[in-house]
Structures are given as C-alpha cells and as structure tokens.
Amino acid sequence: MNKNAELVIIGAGAAGLLAAVAAARLGIKALVLESSELVGGDTATGSGQMWLPATHLAATAGIFDSVENAVEYLGTILGEETQASTSIRRAVFANTAPKLARWLAASNLPLTLDRGVPDYHPADAGGLPEGRVVTTVPTDRRSLGDWAEKLRSKSPVEEASHLKQFVRAFTGSEGHAATGGEALVAELLRRATANGVEIRLDAQIISLENNDGIEVGVHVEGEDEILRPKALLLSAGGFAGSQELREEYLPLPTNAEWSLMSHNTGKLLKLAAGLGAQLSAMNDAWWTPVTVIDGRAYSLDAARKAPHSLIVDQAGDRYIDEAAPGAQIVNRQYQRSRGTRTIPSYLIMDQRHRKAVGLGPWAAGDTKGESEDLYSAKTLGGLADLLGIDEPGFLGTVVRFNGFAHKGEDQDFHRGESVWDRYALAHSKHAHVASLGKLTKKPYWAVKVYPGDEGTKGGLLIDENSQVIDTQGETIPGFYACGGAAASIMKGTSPGPGAALSEALVEAYLAVIHFSKHRGLG
Ligand SMILES: Cc1cc2nc3c(=O)[nH]c(=O)nc-3n(C[C@H](O)[C@H](O)[C@H](O)COP(=O)(O)OP(=O)(O)OC[C@H]3O[C@@H](n4cnc5c(N)ncnc54)[C@H](O)[C@@H]3O)c2cc1C
The missing domain is CATH 3.50.50.60 (FAD/NAD(P)-binding domain)
Structure with missing residues (x-):
C-alpha cells in the first residue's frame, strides 16, 4: 500500500x-x-x-x-x-x-x-x-x-x-x-x-x-x-443499508429492505461525526416507490406509470398522480400516513397491465410467477378482501378512476397531463395509449407500495x-x-x-x- x-x-x-x-x-x-x-x-x-x-x-x-x-x-x-x-x-x-x-x-x-x-x-x-x-x-x-x-x-x-x-x-x-x-x-x-x-x-x-x-x-x-x-x-456513500441509522434519522416507518440494493452502511459518517464533522440533511433520501417481493426491493417506475393501474391507500382511496416523479409520491405517502394508513399502499393492476408490463422479478406477460407478496383475485371485491382494505371505498375509487379513463382526464390528480408524465409514458411500450386506462379485465392484481429509496x-x-x-x-x-x-x-x-x-x-x-x-x- x-x-x-x-x-x-x-x-x-x-x-x-x-x-x-x-x-x-x-x-x-x-x-x-x-x-x-x-x-x-x-x-x-x-x-x-x-x-x-x-x-x-x-x-x-x-x-x-x-x-x-x-x-x-x-x-x-x-x-x-x-x-x-x-x-x-x-x-x-x-x-x-x-x-x-x-x-x-x-x-x-x-x-x-x-x-x-x-x-x-x-x-x-x-x-x-x-x-x-x-x-x-x-x-x-x-x-x-x-x-x-x-x-x-x-x-x-x-x-x-x-x-x-x-x-x-x-x-x-x-x-x-x-x-x-x-x-x-x-x-x-x-x-x-x-x-x-x-x-x-x-x-x-x-x-x-x-x-x-x-x-x-x-x-x-x-x-x-x-x-x-x-x-x-x-x-463511501450514504447510510441506506443501515436499519439503525435509518431509524435514527429518516421518517418512520423505514426499512433498509425498501432501499434498492444499497451496500452502504454509513459507518464512516459516524466516525467522522465523532471527530467533530457536522451531519446535515439526514432526514432525506433519493426517494422512489418500491415493492418488496420475497425480501428484495424492486422499483415500480414502469409499472405505476402504465395504464390499467392505480395506487390506493389502505382505505381504498387514491391520493396521488401515480406517474409523478418518485420523490413526490414518497413525500406524499409519508405526509398522508400521519392521518391515513398509506404505508404500505397498494398498486392495483388488471390483467392487461400484467400482460404488458414487467413487475418485480416477472417479465411482461409472465403471469404464472407466484409469491406471497403478489396478490390476485377474480374480482375487485375479492382483491379488496385479500388486501384487507375497505371494499366499498375501493370499489368507488375504481369506478371513479374508470370514469376518468373513459373521458381521458384525471380530474382528481391530473395523471398523464404534465410533461414529465407524458415522457414517462412515451418512453415505455405504451406510447400509443394514454396513462389512464380502465381496470376492467380480470383477474386483478396487487403488490404493496413502500416509501423506498435509491440512497440517502x-x-x-x-x-x-x-x-x-x-x-x-x-x-x-x-x-x-x-x-x-x-x-x-x-x-x-x-x-x-x-x-x-x-x-x-x-x-x-x-x-x-x-x-x-x-x-x-x-
Ligand atoms: C438501483 C439504483 C439506481 C440508481 N440510478 C441512479 C441514476 O440513474 N442516476 C443517479 O443520479 N443516481 C442513481 N442512483 C443513486 C446513485 O447510484 C448514487 O447516488 C451514487 O451511486 C452515489 O455515488 P457514490 O460514489 O457516492 O456512492 P457509491 O457508488 O455507493 O460508492 C460508495 C463506495 O464506498 C464503499 N464503502 C462504503 N463504506 C465504506 C467504508 N467504510 N470503507 C471503505 N469503502 C466504503 C462502497 O463499498 C462503495 O464502493 C441509483 C441508485 C440505485 C440503488
């Protein structure tokens, strides 16, 4: 050396x-x-x-x-x-x-x-x-x-x-x-x-x-x-891989499992702080919504932007433009979690979505893969039951969303209207369709949505x-x-x-x- x-x-x-x-x-x-x-x-x-x-x-x-x-x-x-x-x-x-x-x-x-x-x-x-x-x-x-x-x-x-x-x-x-x-x-x-x-x-x-x-x-x-x-x-990177430091500094709840493959534990940040160095901005991260399948976090970037999908909280309500930049979604998820159970939320998809878009470890069209973290039911009511979310509220949300999809205008959260949303979609296989698509083709699918990150x-x-x-x-x-x-x-x-x-x-x-x-x- x-x-x-x-x-x-x-x-x-x-x-x-x-x-x-x-x-x-x-x-x-x-x-x-x-x-x-x-x-x-x-x-x-x-x-x-x-x-x-x-x-x-x-x-x-x-x-x-x-x-x-x-x-x-x-x-x-x-x-x-x-x-x-x-x-x-x-x-x-x-x-x-x-x-x-x-x-x-x-x-x-x-x-x-x-x-x-x-x-x-x-x-x-x-x-x-x-x-x-x-x-x-x-x-x-x-x-x-x-x-x-x-x-x-x-x-x-x-x-x-x-x-x-x-x-x-x-x-x-x-x-x-x-x-x-x-x-x-x-x-x-x-x-x-x-x-x-x-x-x-x-x-x-x-x-x-x-x-x-x-x-x-x-x-x-x-x-x-x-x-x-x-x-x-x-x-030496941040501290996304340290559950201890996450709990000390990041908004709660937090879990190192929600980070996209971080190898960094922040050990040297603590050593440096011991020398008198000042730590700052410790409550923030490069947020992105993720799902966890069999213990591993996956980005939901493609899946949440594609049509025939939406995100709901545990009361079955939408609360965000699903195609928005990741930080916007996670910040909202944390903010809303003070009054409503939003962690985890759920990404709901119909069969068209699953056939067209990759999800977690599964490629587009692979609807045979199984995991206890992937939920499926023949009806929306059955899915609500499986997820333990309020069924009438959830069904009302999907009916309203399908109405917006029919008109091509999301009056609640303006999904698909901003330049970013349009790019996010244009970059996928779905350039030819709007971000809004009805959820009508069974079976219906869901995964949990966590406030994840790409580092702190x-x-x-x-x-x-x-x-x-x-x-x-x-x-x-x-x-x-x-x-x-x-x-x-x-x-x-x-x-x-x-x-x-x-x-x-x-x-x-x-x-x-x-x-x-x-x-x-x-
Ligand atoms: C899946 C994923 C996708 C991403 N995509 C993007 C993107 O497209 N654009 C973007 O801007 N950002 C992206 N990010 C974030 C981006 O990767 C990080 O911000 C960036 O890598 C930071 O670079 P770095 O060199 O600081 O850290 P790192 O690349 O993590 O390097 C830190 C190094 O320090 C080493 N180390 C850690 N502890 C010690 C120690 N105690 N002693 C010695 N060495 C140590 C680590 O092993 C590692 O090699 C992504 C992150 C993830 C996880």
Whole structure:
C-alpha cells in the first residue's frame, strides 16, 4: 500500500473513482481504499443517468441551456436555503456541471445525451423539457483486463431491460457488456488504473483522525501505521443499508429492505461525526416507490406509470398522480400516513397491465410467477378482501378512476397531463395509449407500495469546495466529502433524473481541484 499518498480516497464508487482519475491527471499521488471486494458501489447497480445542465452535448444537439437557467431552476424548485442547500453550493454545482462534462469528454469518456428526457419540473422557471440528462455509452467489461472481475455488476433484473438488444449489437455479447452506472464505473476504473492509481480492495477502516485541524489520519485494519496523507476524501456513500441509522434519522416507518440494493452502511459518517464533522440533511433520501417481493426491493417506475393501474391507500382511496416523479409520491405517502394508513399502499393492476408490463422479478406477460407478496383475485371485491382494505371505498375509487379513463382526464390528480408524465409514458411500450386506462379485465392484481429509496441524501456538511464543515461552522483542513457521504443540496426534491450521480461527480471533482490548488500551502 502506498503510504506516501498525498490524497486518500475512501470508497470506490463513481465519486471516488472520478476523484482518483482527476487526481492522477493533476499529478497528485492518490490511494483508493474500498471496503468491499468489488469496485463500483451503488453506482454500478444503477441506471447511471446524470443530470448535467448546460453541457456541450445539449448545445451540439441544438438545445439552448445556460448556467443561469440552471441556477434559476434550482432556486425555484429548492426554495429557501438550508445549511446544506446554500445558494453558493447550488450556483457552484450549476457552474461546474458543464465543465465536468467537458473534462470527461476531454478524457475520452464516452457520454451521450439522453434525448427527450425532461426535468422533473420543466414548467418551472429555468426548467427544460429535455437536454440535461446524459449517460455513458455501453462498454465491454473485457477491456478492463484483470479488473473486469472486480467490477460490481448490475442485477440480472436491471439487465433484462430494453438495453439488452442494443448492447448485444454494440459488444457482440451481452454477457460482457457494461451499461448505465456499470459502464460509467468501468470507464473511470480503466482510467484510474491506467494512470497508476492504487486501489486497495477489502480495506476496512478502523478509525479516522483529525489532529487539531493540523493533520488527518486513517487507520486501516491489518496496517501497523496510521496513514497521514495531506488530505482525505470520504466517498463511501450514504447510510441506506443501515436499519439503525435509518431509524435514527429518516421518517418512520423505514426499512433498509425498501432501499434498492444499497451496500452502504454509513459507518464512516459516524466516525467522522465523532471527530467533530457536522451531519446535515439526514432526514432525506433519493426517494422512489418500491415493492418488496420475497425480501428484495424492486422499483415500480414502469409499472405505476402504465395504464390499467392505480395506487390506493389502505382505505381504498387514491391520493396521488401515480406517474409523478418518485420523490413526490414518497413525500406524499409519508405526509398522508400521519392521518391515513398509506404505508404500505397498494398498486392495483388488471390483467392487461400484467400482460404488458414487467413487475418485480416477472417479465411482461409472465403471469404464472407466484409469491406471497403478489396478490390476485377474480374480482375487485375479492382483491379488496385479500388486501384487507375497505371494499366499498375501493370499489368507488375504481369506478371513479374508470370514469376518468373513459373521458381521458384525471380530474382528481391530473395523471398523464404534465410533461414529465407524458415522457414517462412515451418512453415505455405504451406510447400509443394514454396513462389512464380502465381496470376492467380480470383477474386483478396487487403488490404493496413502500416509501423506498435509491440512497440517502444526508451526510457530512460540506462547503462549495467539498470541504467538510465542523459543528462550529469551520472547515476541517484536508478533509473532503462527496456524493452519498456528503449532505445533498437537493433538499426535498430532485431537479431531474440523475441528480444524485451528477452531484456526486461534481463534488468529487471540486474536492480534487481545491486540494490541488492548496496542497502546497498547508
Ligand atoms: C438501483 C439504483 C439506481 C440508481 N440510478 C441512479 C441514476 O440513474 N442516476 C443517479 O443520479 N443516481 C442513481 N442512483 C443513486 C446513485 O447510484 C448514487 O447516488 C451514487 O451511486 C452515489 O455515488 P457514490 O460514489 O457516492 O456512492 P457509491 O457508488 O455507493 O460508492 C460508495 C463506495 O464506498 C464503499 N464503502 C462504503 N463504506 C465504506 C467504508 N467504510 N470503507 C471503505 N469503502 C466504503 C462502497 O463499498 C462503495 O464502493 C441509483 C441508485 C440505485 C440503488
């Protein structure tokens, strides 16, 4: 292990690896410590979309955007400043996003604009109907050589997406293809290792040190000496995988089982807090409604947007536009749960929906799969009985919903009307039909809907240079944090698909730039 590293990066997800590549390009000796035996973190299991406003990719596609627009949009949707979501951090994020995209392009990392993907709130000031979401072009894992087997994979369910065919065409073999978040991590990993960055896997951190603001330290299990680099960057993700921390900080009820495959337990956040670092935004997460089938969480993104389905609470009432962005649904679910039983809620589907849309582990059309978490009945009354929800209320809700579907207008929650709803549908097989479709074809189906997440938003409070701030409001010299480990600026909402990852990358980039400018000055 390189004991003379100037910068020690803890965590090898997208944020940590981007920092490693940036450090190598700036001539900084970096060492990456990763606790698991695989590289890639939650990033590698995700879709890898990045919300990057005002990029050259948008400009090339003829889409007008600007940093000013992005700042205005963030101000509109995020509202009042908070400790973590300051106007300076928002502005620096918007200003750095296009620079980061150019820097990645200059590093030959193949990004592509996800055409047609709108912001979550495109009608708000500064919002856009498309142009801010980018992804990494699929890549071949074999190009990583020996590192290929150390790269975390997407789950088989995620992989069974529409990308498969495209990937087969691209690499000639889907078995070796990395797509989405896995592709991004693969590209960063290749550059980090090619530039000689040492990545130590299975490195368990025993303690962190902060000697009166003079020196940071990190003690790795099995090493006699404490590492004392010029700077530490914490990029070890959030705490979605820790039931204990969830119960301490997130709204209740909460369950680590409702998180989409999080590997991160927040252990180092607690260690850092013990050194005086301030935690912030700990009650928030990148929310998304999920169902749990046989102990595993699945996204309901496709299923809840498709026609012939609706979501009800335990009184059998609808309470939300089912196609809305995930954060909106989960926030409403928690808010409503104070007066009505909404956790879990139920996604109700008819037979047409099940034949046309994948659900949990089952592909579209697979109506034979069984689980005690999947409910089915020949009548709506029978389904209500099975779920233990109020039957008259539930039947009334479906009759009213079917009436809206008949007219093509959801007078209660306006499902299918917003730009986001229309995109959400256009992107599915159901582009030709409205989001509203009657539930009339038996049998009827249901799964539970839980307030799930794609990671937590709370973490170490950082400034606009990703420097960690202590409980006295002062920065801790040589201590940086980014991504899931840092408190997000995106309080209560999200500007568009991919904001978690873009924030993580921007913060990692800013940390390395800041360290590079100040490393000789300490
Ligand atoms: C299914 C899914 C889909 C998603 N899709 C998207 C998307 O499309 N766009 C988007 O913006 N966001 C998405 N997200 C969220 C996104 O993946 C995260 O916000 C992003 O991965 C954060 O990057 P990170 O580098 O901070 O964390 P991670 O990628 O999780 O990396 C953290 C790393 O730190 C390591 N680590 C943890 N603890 C320690 C320790 N004690 N010591 C050393 N190392 C440690 C972990 O093993 C891991 O390798 C998705 C998440 C999920 C689960």
